[in-house]
Amino acid sequence: MFRSQVPLGRIxxxxxxxxxxxxxxxxxxxxVTGQEVAVDGDLLGLRPARPYAQLST
Structure with missing residues (x-):
């Protein structure tokens, strides 16, 4: 992955x-309870969100 593809510009x-x-x-x-912390330079933000109905599958 190139830094230019990461929204924050750093890996x-x-x-x-x-x-x-x-x-x-x-x-x-x-x-803080029950949280998922992504330390990825907002890389997960690039992925399209799945509809709520698909989350359980």
């Missing part, structure tokens, strides 16, 4: 991943 690195992990460690995340 994730170990520091970005470690910051996400640290955020999910208490006490920083004491009010």
């Amino acid at each position: 994730g690195d170990p520091m970005g991943m470690s910051n996400a992990v640290l955020f999910l460690c208490p006490p920083r995340s004491r009010c």
